[in-house]
Amino acid sequence: MEVSTEAQDARVGPPPARISKRALKGALAILLSMLISPLGVPAHADPLDLHPSICLDGAAGMVEQLARSAYSIRGCATPPRTDGWVWLHLSDPSVLKDLPAGWALLLDENRFDRITVAATNSDGSIQNYSYADGGVGHDWAPGGLLRFAFDSPGVEISSLSIGFHHLDGAIFIRKIEARTPDEEAARSMAWLILIGVLIGALISAMVYNLATYNGRRDRFQIWYAVWTVLTLGYCLSWTNFLGLFDDRLTGPLAVRLSDCFLGATVAAGTMLLLTLIEFEARHKYLLWTGYVLTVLSTLAGFAAAADTLLPPVWTDRVFNAVLILDVVWIAATIAVAIRRRSRIIWFFLLGWLPVIAVFMVRLARNMGFLPQSDTIDMATFACIAFEAVALSVTVACRLRDIGRARDRAARAMAVMQTEAETLRRAAMTDHLTQLDNRAAFQAALDQADPLTTLLLIDVDHLKSVNDSYGQELGDNLLRHMAMRLGQIVPDGTALARLGGDEFGILVPRSVEQALLERLDALQGEPWSQSGRTLSLWFSVGQTECNGSPVSAMHRADRALYWAKQRGGGRRQPYTAEFDRADSLAARLLADAPHALAAGEFTLYYQPLIDLKTGRQRGNEALLRWNHPELGLLAPPDFQILLMDETIGPRLQDEVISIALSALSDVGDGLAYIAVNFTGVHLRGAAAGRHILNRLQEAGVPPHRLCVEVTEGIALDHASDEIAEALHVLHTAGIRIAFDDFGTGYASLVHLLRFPVDIIKIDRSFVRQLTMPARNAHEIVRSVISLGKALHKQVVAEGIETEAQAAILRELGCDYGQGYLFARPGPLLQPPIYWPIHDESHG
DSSP, X not given: OOOOTTOOOEEOSOOOOOOOHHHHHHHHHHHHHHHHOTTSXXXXXXXXXXXXXXXXXXXTTHXXXXXXXXXXXXXXXOOOOOSSEXXXXXXXXXXXXTOOTTOEEEEEOOOOSEEEEEEEETTSOEEEEEEETTOOTTOEETTTEEEEEOSSOGGGEEEEEEEEESOSOXXXXXXXXXXXXXXXXXXXXXXXXXXXXXXHHXXXXXXXXXXXXXXXXXXXXXXXXXXXXXXXXXXXXXXXGGGGTOGGGSTHHHHHHHHHHHHHHHHHHHHHHXXXXXXXXXXXXXXXXXXXXXXXXXXXXXXXXXXXXXXXXXXXXXXXXXXXXXXXXXXXXXXXXXXXXXXXXXXXXXXXXXXXXXXXXXXXXXXXXXXXXXXXXXXXXXXXXXXXXXXXXXXXXXXXXXXXXXXXXXXXXXXXXXXXXXXXXXXXXXXXXOSBOHHHXXXXXXXXXXXXXXXXXXXXXXXXXXXXXXXXXXXXXXXXXXXXXXXXXXXXXXXXXXXXXEEEEEEOGGGHHHHHHHHHXXXXXXXEETTEEEEEOXXXXXXXXXXXXHHHHHHHHHXXXXXXXXXXXXXXXXXXXXXXXXXXXXXXXXXXXXXXXXXXXXXXXXXXXXXXXXXXXXXXXXXXXXXXXXXXXXXXXXXXXXXXXXHHHHHHHHHHHHHHHHHHHHGGGSOEEEEEOOGGGOOSHHHHHHHHHHHHXXXXXXXGEEEEEOHHHHTSTTHHHHHHHHHHHHHHTOEEEEEEETSSSSHHHHHHHXXXXXXXXXXXXXXXXXXXXXXXXXXXXXXXXXXXXXXXXXXXXXXOSXXXXXXXXXXXXXXXXXXXXXXXXXXXXXXXXOOXXXXXXX
């Protein structure tokens, strides 16, 4: 039976079996059988092994992987698959005939990115499980298994297929069995009891270890605590009990976690043995070999977990080989310690012998020499619980052997005082820059003189540096900024990193002026790192520390905000004007809902002119607010509305509605209208489809709308989602324009990320075209050449004189807009025509 790999996620099946008295009795029988016969199978529970009835349909070499192991599965006699799927088909469904409704299919957890399990009933109905992205939902079972329950009794099953996409290796397909509901409930209960005992033993042993204290923590106590925590992590991940907290921690992720935990656990056990035995009982060669094996065990565990980067079959074999080397090393170390008359080694041996024995059996099972068995796995964790208790006793005996000196209490007090001072310093220090942190700065601010000056400094463009060059370069920029600030601040000045890209300075009035001059001189200072040269730009908010510390921080923060709003790279003292601006912003926010309902918002249009023919090609829509009391307001006057999470989207909807209505009224006489969009309205592909639906409802073709975005949107924290929306719009035929090009920190980078059709040269460059001793010509020429090379239209903004227009025509600019042609106003019908003059601009 072939099951479609496009199946949707589905979970059709009975609820998990309830824990009944019968299941509890079965669980106790399983545990008892495990104790009596460590390598046998419980007599009362006889699961149905499906290996003999399964054939494998996969890539070339998959069947050969299994042919040499105890988990041999024959091939399905089909051509090798090349689509990345491995299928297990039940060739003889009659083997399921004795299974009642609610029977469970159990599989060993493996690593894959998709799984599909499907059973077809005799009436043609299909019960299907399908998961993507390596998830398994709630379909996991204790004991490191995947469990899929089926409603129909086995006699009604006509076909059964199990599919893995990108399976890490067929050799890891060890368990494929079916169980009745009672058998599975008993098995799950047995695991629950066993893991409960194991957790209790580990926690009790750790508490006992921590409580056994003779004045200082010895290294073996620390390694024992590390080993206990890692062992608990390994047990919970391997047995799937992490799924009780989050289902995502089961399936392939549980396999990866258990590999990591196992490697680290073996490494911690190696270090525990090295530090636990007496110094005179150690052998120097075994000592250094143990250090090497500690590293190898950890690396091998993580390598085995990195199945998406490394071949999983080979990394698993390497991991098992390293584990065998660890066992051999432990045996040699114990033998040497016994020969050198170590007393503590006998306690260690008591705890480790059962674990080593059962782990050797597990290795044999993992290498394919023994069949899969729940009893082996359960015995493993039972031995681990015993080992934890035995090692805790070993640790206690070792502590007793160390002895106690008379001055232990004094030395312990000194250690405690040192640790307390270290923690205090750590709590008051920024880990990245080693400056004081926010807590230390707040303490200094609380004690500051009212005449002290407070400076808040924010590094400009840090997010763009991180996006363009990586987080490491951004961190180095912050370290460099901290170093330079530390070099220029006078003595007696408090300097701290407050978090992110923000620094704080408290400077006494007597040295304030000298520091401010040094700060201003630091603006634009070149900085080289990793072969790149950047400029150091930052914004500064300045105020006095009079009033409460909270009010001082608020004033400095408001001044910093205004400095960044004006382009950054400047220092801004606090003024009362900021409070008035806050009051006006609050009023505008309160008036906005009524203004939207009353239709006070309108669009003014500025024509876009073909600089060669003088014909109008389109319009840019500019938002205006006819406020009944404050008059006509432009976007800079009510910028707070555009940034508000509630009003901003409603205002953007209003702009779209007005623009689409205008396009419908004008008809085909006007090419398009360009509308400025905020990041709030461009969050993901769904936002792009919403805009397309609006166009369809208005009967406006997509090519008649142009979406303009600015550098600020490109730097939005959700820029990836914005890029998705723009790609959806661009694919549908909507033009995308990049406004204010050249003024941003990484404009060229954004040309690669966004599907841009139009580049708009910022008016600041156009204004300087007719000024002497300027390099604007070369900058504009470069932008135009870049646009031509990338097959983009180039538009120059802010053209105010014919001389500027003539220079732009000479440089090859396509289009322009500005007061020379028309000021923003109502939509002109018919479109304007601007006569082209032939006189030279010179």
